Amino acid sequence: MIEVGRICYKVAGREAGRYCVVVKVINSNFVLVTGPKNVTGVRRRKVNIMHIEPTKHKLDIKENASDEEVAKAWQKSKLLSKLGIKVEKKTKKKQKEV
Amino acid sequence: MGVRKKRVRTATKVVIRKVKKKPKIAKCAVCKKPLHGVPREIPSRMRKLAKTEKRPERPFGGYLCSECMRDYFRKVIA
Numbered sequence: 001m002i003e004v005g006r007i008c009y010k011v012a013g014r015e016a017g018r019y020c021v022v023v024k025v026i027n028s029n030f031v032l033v034t035g036p037k038n039v040t041g042v043r044r045r046k047v048n049i050m051h052i053e054p055t056k057h058k059l060d061i062k063e064n065a066s067d068e069e070v071a072k073a074w075q076k077s078k079l080l081s082k083l084g085i086k087v088e089k090k091t092k093k094k095q096k097e098v
Numbered sequence: 099m100g101v102r103k104k105r106v107r108t109a110t111k112v113v114i115r116k117v118k119k120k121p122k123i124a125k126c127a128v129c130k131k132p133l134h135g136v137p138r139e140i141p142s143r144m145r146k147l148a149k150t151e152k153r154p155e156r157p158f159g160g161y162l163c164s165e166c167m168r169d170y171f172r173k174v175i176a
Binding site: 009053 | 155164167
């Protein structure tokens with residue numbers, strides 16, 4: 001079930017409750033996962049498979065894909081609206097007038 | 099805040115020390131187990147603590163323990 005492109009759901013840790021995509025399977029316990037950060041708020045990191053729950057959806061990305069490729073795959077798959085993921089727009093920090 | 103009297107043996111004599119009572123430990127809302135990462139402080143000291151020192155930085159931090167939080171999210175995704 002946990003394979004490259006699989007969309008999972010983080011269950012533990014600060015990013016619990018957010019979706020993420022498996023980018024590379026490191027070994028039987030660890031997996032490289034990315035949101036990417038600007039899409040689902042999960043940064044590219046190594047995660048123990050105990051801390052994620054697989055869903056039935058899958059994105060077609062190749063192994064070790066970069067965050068841009070994963071973001072494009074998200075757009076193409078139109079799963080963003082289906083899973084109800086709100087993509088936070090980048091709010092410009094107000095530059096302090098010096 | 100209540101005060102508890104404690105008998106302390108100093109060098110010359112036995113002294114009654116006044117020790118402040120602390121509030122009870124925070125408990126998980128579901129399984130009632132004690133919560134980690136939540137200090138047991140009297141309100142005046144709690145206010146001095148920074149936000150991250152008062153509860154863990156997890157969803158439901160300080161309200162649900164980590165196991166109950168995982169069960170919650172597992173139910174949501176199922």
